[in-house]
Amino acid sequence: MKLYFNPQSRAVTAQWMLDECGAQYDIVPIDLRKREHKTPAFLAINPAGKLPALVDGRARIFETAAICLYLAEKFPLKRLAPAAHASARGRYLSLMVYSTAQLEPAMGDALLGVRSSPASRGWTTFEQAKDVVERELGYGPYLFGAQFTAADIMIGSLFIWLRMWGRRSGREKIDHYVDRLLARPHAIKLPGHS
Ligand SMILES: N[C@@H](CCC(=O)N[C@@H](CS)C(=O)NCC(=O)O)C(=O)O
CATH class of the missing domain: 1.20.1050.10 (Glutathione S-transferase Yfyf (Class Pi); Chain A, domain 2)
Incomplete structure (x- = not known):
């Protein structure tokens, strides 16, 4: 997985989630001042041009909440979400x-x-x-x-x-x-x- 990241952004929340999952991932640094989050390559990952964004194989996930939901499902043994059929x-x-x-x-x-x-x-x-x-x-x-x-x-x-x-x-x-x-x-x- 790749986390598109800047330490001065909500990407730190996604990183917290990845670390709680014990996930293996690479950080892709994004320089906001250089507007690297507005390049066509990044907009192909997050059309909103914002951090964070996560790429997992062919899956691309943006919005911090969506990233956390995705990871909780990907790592069910970490029990970071109530089970699908739990009340x-x-x-x-x-x-x-x-x-x-x-x-x-x-x-x-x-x-x-x-x-x-x-x-x-x-x-x-x-x-x-x-x-x-x-x-x-x-x-x-x-x-x-x-x-x-x-x-x-x-x-x-x-x-x-x-x-x-x-x-x-x-x-x-x-x-x-x-x-x-x-x-x-x-x-x-x-x-x-x-
Ligand atoms: N609701 C979005 C908010 C994302 C967001 O606003 N990210 C900021 C950094 S914390 C950003 O990329 N701002 C740069 C910009 O909008 O140009 C999420 O949680 O992912």
């Missing part, structure tokens, strides 16, 4: 999509100070999204109890990014969850931590 599967798929369709844009709005109508734009406020994450975490330690899944990678990586921007969630339960995630050997590394 938890529906909640897992919902949280995977929620992370990218609601939590991420809500967090982006909060960081950028964007104001628009949560009812019509398709995602809630960041505070409401934090309520959802807290509720879904339950007693933890992960979103699916003792089972660490790709949903923890997708949701957790957003709160890790928040810390990189020098902010905390403002919710004790989420902050402790992020501490647990950061303690995993393959988690995204905060600057200054090895």
Whole structure:
């Protein structure tokens, strides 16, 4: 497999997932300043011209959530997703999509100070999204109890990014969850931590 990568991009989330899978992969460095992600060769892999992108033989996968879903299925023995027919599967798929369709844009709005109508734009406020994450975490330690899944990678990586921007969630339960995630050997590394 090949991961098209820049350390200053969401590709670090895909890399976390690959490492949790114990996957063998090559990194293809992409220089965003040189706009290597807009070349015809890269657009043939990700037509949106964004990182990350993964190539696995003839398969090309773009969008971080899709990459995580793909890898969880490719490495079933790592148990990074509830089994296909398990009752938890529906909640897992919902949280995977929620992370990218609601939590991420809500967090982006909060960081950028964007104001628009949560009812019509398709995602809630960041505070409401934090309520959802807290509720879904339950007693933890992960979103699916003792089972660490790709949903923890997708949701957790957003709160890790928040810390990189020098902010905390403002919710004790989420902050402790992020501490647990950061303690995993393959988690995204905060600057200054090895
Ligand atoms: N929803 C997409 C977002 C991808 C994205 O916006 N990637 C950024 C880097 S974090 C990028 O490639 N930006 C460069 C550009 O759009 O020109 C995903 O999760 O894959």
